[in-house]
Amino acid sequence: MNETQGNKDAGRVTHFLRHPFFLLILGTALSYVFIPWISEKSAGKRLLQESRINRATDILRQGLIDDERLNSMQTAFEIFQKHAASDPDNYKSAQKEFREYFDKVYLEFDQHAWWWDHDLPVQGRVLGLPSDRLDRIEKLHDNYVKNLIDASRQVDVLRALFLAKDYKPEDPHNAEALAGTRKALDGLLASRDRIASDLAGVFMPQGQGW
DSSP states (O other), X not given: OHHHHHHHHHHHHHHHHHOHHHHHHHHHHHHHHXXXXXXXXXXXXXXXXXXXXXXXXXXXXXXXXHHHHHHHHHHHHHHHHHHHHHSXXXXXXXXXXXXXXXXXXXXXXXXXXXXXXXXXXXXXXXXXXXXHHHHHHHHHHHHHHHXXXXXXXXXXXXXXXXXXXXXXXXXXXXXXXXXXXXXXXHHHHHHHHHHHHHHHHHHSOTTXXX
C-alpha cells in the first residue's frame, strides 16, 4: 500500500514538473537570476576591454609627444645655427634668448618623458593582464627609458656645443654635429616608436592586435 502510494506521489511530482505552467515559472525565475548576472559579467568584460584599448591608444599618444619634443629641440638648434652663421658678429644676444627658450622646451620634455610610462606595470596588473604580459611590459619599459637616455645625450651634445661661451657660428664642426645628432635621433625615434607600438599591443585585448 505504501509502495503504491509512493509511486502515485512520484508520478504526480513528475507530472507537475513537466507541466508547461511550471516550466514557464521556472524559466522566468531563472531569467531573473541569471540574465542580470550574465549581463553584468558581459558589461564588466566589455568595460575592461575598452580600458585596455584606451590605455594602448594613450601609450601611442604619449610616445608621440616625446617624439615631437625631441624633434623640436633638434630643429631649434638647426635654426639657431643658421641664423647665427648668417650674422656671426651679433649672435650673443640671440644665444642668450635661445638658451632661455631651450631651457623651457627641455623642461617640458623632462617633465613628461620620464613620468608618463613609469606606472605601466601597475596599470597592467590593474587591468588584469596575465603574468607573461606584465613581464613583457617591464622589459619594453626598460628599453623605452634607455632609448630616451640615449636621445637626451644627443641633445646634450648640441647644448654643450651651441650654448657654450666659446661657440663659434662659422665653425664647420657645427654642421657636422647637427647632421650626426639628426641621424642618431632619427634612428632612436624609429626604435622608440617600435617599442611604444609593442607596449600598446601588450595592452590590447587578445584577438585585437594592431
